């Protein structure tokens with residue numbers, strides 16, 4: 198009683214001025230996603246405010262969505278950077294050597310030579326094996342953009358708030374996970390982004406090309422449905438995207454999907470198969486061993502894949518392939 202209490206929280210103080218006149222790289226993880234790209238764009242803008250230039254890079258690959266986003270937002274990035282050129286590297290959305298892709302060797306050697314300093318901005322747990330164990334840029338949040346928001350919100354502008362939203366939507370799987378803090382941070386960022394939720398959502402949606410849309414709809418329309426032991430087997434055919442179409446049939450409710458097609462280029466027939474994990478476990482079923490190997494015995498051809506996603510390529514009509522598959526599955530399930 199009678200005296201106030203001050204709780205000192207150890208906070209990361211970022212003195213950006215110490216990075217002036219340095220060659221700075223903002224490095225995303227291999228197969229960079231929306232969170233990594235948005236986070237690096239936010240950091241680049243923060244540095245820019247202090248008149249500090251930086252380059253964004255990915256080891257070798259960026260995913261389709263992130264690439265489309267970068268293009269639309271005119272976020273420039275380089276691929277396979279020469280790490281020797283830089284004396285400060287910020288890691289965005291990762292902190293693990295495994296995620297350096299093919300830069301790993303170069304990075305490890307140069308780091309040992311103290312060729313650069315590293316700070317990671319990330320939302321994954323810091324481990325002993327982490328690249329940067331200082332934790333100054335890492336906290337337990339839902340996205341790296343949320344981490345940056347919490348560290349630097351007073352310097353954020355509309356664009357950064359917008360990018361922060363994109364990372365949060367993406368990394369929560371469109372809010373499949375979250376907590377009070379996430380929703381309050383998101384709401385704050387959305388309010389200050391000068392964009393509507395729908396506008397931002399558009400950037401996180403996978404734009405499907407028309408051919409794929411038609412392939413999915415035709416596959417669904419043509420599907421024949423069979424019930425074996427209370428499980429639903431869907432058989433269909435389509436000229437393109439058989440694999441992706443088979444996956445779609447599972448999401449529509451099939452336990453096993455079989456999608457037949459003819460490859461005119463190779464003058465052969467294809468069967469793409471998918472099995473739901475509950476179905477596999479319940480029936481101890483493996484698409485390769487229990488279906489395609491048997492099919493191969495009957496019809497020849499080549500097979501490949503794994504227990505839940507597999508493909509047969511050979512030469513047989515749709516009817517023959519269908520009847521063979523159904524016979525094989527029936528035998529396995531009713532034995």
Ligand SMILES: [Mn+2]
Pocket residue numbers: 232233290320339340341368
């Ligand atoms: Mn992330």
